[in-house]
């Protein structure tokens with residue numbers, strides 16, 4: 263059973279490719295964000311998510327904590343990222359220990375950077391090349407999962423430990439806020455940003471989006487706006503938007 267959380271579609275794409283390769287069902291965490299239930303599978307659980315500040319997103323951590331997993335109690339993690347997952351592996355292992363799941367490894371897949379609120383994002387041509395390469399990595403990890411092998415543990419540097427450790431801890435309270443989002447007159451009031459926010463953090467007021475203060479910086483709203491009417495402070499201005507999520 264494969265679960266994915268995805269802001270802009272990379273992890274959705276990776277999860278679907280894994281599902282096809284190993285012949286297992288693919289379920290969206292986005293659509294199950296507010297539910298708590300028991301999942302039973304005779305195959306391993308595979309969790310696919312973006313990397314947020316060198317770890318799995320906190321909302322994904324919390325979601326996994328809130329569910330019950332029965333049947334095969336093995337867990338694999340695939341984190342899509344723009345460049346590095348740091349020491350995310352050891353935190354995924356800790357989560358498995360808490361949930362009494364058998365940790366089978368965490369593998370990174372480098373995909374297009376989607377963090378338009380902070381960094382440069384690739385244009386369509388660059389993204390296509392990165393995704394082609396990612397598809398090969400996904401096939402490799404899928405083969406290992408299908409064969410029941412552990413995913414390899416990479417070397418972890420001191421920098422990785424600092425990024426996934428203390429930097430991650432201060433990053434959430436200092437940076438992950440929705441105050442910087444604003445909408446221009448170009449907004450066509452389609453409501454897509456509100457419908458797609460996985461945390462239901464956007465309400466349409468007078469036909470314009472209003473952010474409600476519970477944001478995980480997934481970039482679905484700003485990345486997916488069909489007319490690029492959303493900006494984050496001044497940092498997103500002039501940058502290509504990245505969004506490949508399928509409905």
Ligand SMILES: Cc1cc2nc3c(=O)[nH]c(=O)nc-3n(C[C@H](O)[C@H](O)[C@H](O)COP(=O)(O)O)c2cc1C
Nearest residue numbers: 269270271272273312313315316343344345346376
């Ligand atoms: C809030 C946030 C934090 C991120 N942190 C990292 C990071 O620590 N390392 C990295 O390589 N990429 C980072 N990225 C890039 C994403 O992990 C990457 O683009 C991912 O594939 C997006 O997946 P999605 O399309 O499924 O949402 C970050 C993106 C966001 C939005």
Ligand code: SF4
Nearest residue numbers: 449450452453455487
């Ligand atoms: S997605 Fe863009 S155009 Fe549609 S309501 Fe939101 S801001 Fe407006």
Ligand code: SF4
Nearest residue numbers: 459477478480481483
């Ligand atoms: S408000 Fe935008 S960035 Fe924040 S969680 Fe919702 S869709 Fe993601």
